Amino acid sequence: xxxxxxxxxxxxxxxxxxxxxxxxxxxxxxxxxxxxxxxxxxxxxxxxxxxxxxxxxxxxxxxxxxxxxxxxxxxxxxxxxxxxxxxxxxxxxxxxxxxxxxxxxxxxxxxxxxxxxxxxxxxxxxxxxxxxxxxxxxxxxxxxxxxxxxxxx
Numbered sequence: 001x002x003x004x005x006x007x008x009x010x011x012x013x014x015x016x017x018x019x020x021x022x023x024x025x026x027x028x029x030x031x032x033x034x035x036x037x038x039x040x041x042x043x044x045x046x047x048x049x050x051x052x053x054x055x056x057x058x059x060x061x062x063x064x065x066x067x068x069x070x071x072x073x074x075x076x077x078x079x080x081x082x083x084x085x086x087x088x089x090x091x092x093x094x095x096x097x098x099x100x101x102x103x104x105x106x107x108x109x110x111x112x113x114x115x116x117x118x119x120x121x122x123x124x125x126x127x128x129x130x131x132x133x134x135x136x137x138x139x140x141x142x143x144x145x146x147x148x149x150x151x152x153x
Contacts, residue, residue: 001070004043005031006077007062007121008054009137012107014125015084016116017051021101027108028117029074032089040073048077050089052105055081062143065118067152072118076140110136120150 007029008015016027030051034043041058048056056077065072085105096102108116110131116122125136 002034002040003031003070003072004034004040004047005029005072005074006044006048006056006058007074007140008048008052008056008077008079009133009140010079010084010107011133013109013133014107014113014116014136015052015054016106016108018104018106019101020096020104026117027112027115029121030105031072031074041075044073044075044077047089049082049087051087051092051103052084053082053086053088054079054084060144061147062140063121063147063150065120065150065152067118074121076144118150118152120152124148 015030017030019026019028030048031044032047034040044058045056048054057080059076059078061073062076063074087105091103094100094102110133114122114126128135128139
C-alpha cells in the first residue's frame with residue numbers, strides 16, 4: 001500500500017491527528033492512501049484537507065517510511081488556506097469506541113514530538129536539542145536536500 005502525508009509546522013508545534021483506539025491514545029501525521037491516478041503530492045494535499053481542513057502548498061519530499069506492507073511518503077507543507085480542525089473526511093466522524101477509533105486534529109507541541117508516529121520521524125524531531133518549533137522545522141527543511149528513508153518495526 002502506498003500512502004502520502006505531510007509535516008506541517010505552526011506556532012504551537014506540528015499538526016497531527018490524535019487517534020483513540022482500543023483504549024490507546026496516539027498521534028500520527030496527517031495522511032492516507034494514494035488513490036488511483038493521484039500523484040503522491042496530490043494525495044498528501046487531499047488528505048491534509050480531509051483531515052485538517054487546510055489547503056497546503058507542498059514544498060517537497062522529506063522522508064519515506066517503510067512500515068509492514070506500506071510505503072509512506074512524507075512532504076513538508078505550508079498552510080495557505082482553510083481552517084484548522086475542520087477536516088470532514090469520512091474517518092473524522094468515527095467515535096472512539098468504534099473499530100476504527102476516533103480522529104481529531106491538533107497541534108502537538110515540541111516537548112511531545114517523541115510521541116509522534118511514525119516513530120522514526122518522531123524520534124528524529126524529538127532529538128533536536130532546541131525546543132523551539134523552528135528548530136525541528138529547520139531539520140525537516142534539511143531533509144528536502146536528501147529525504148531519509150526509515151524502516152519502522
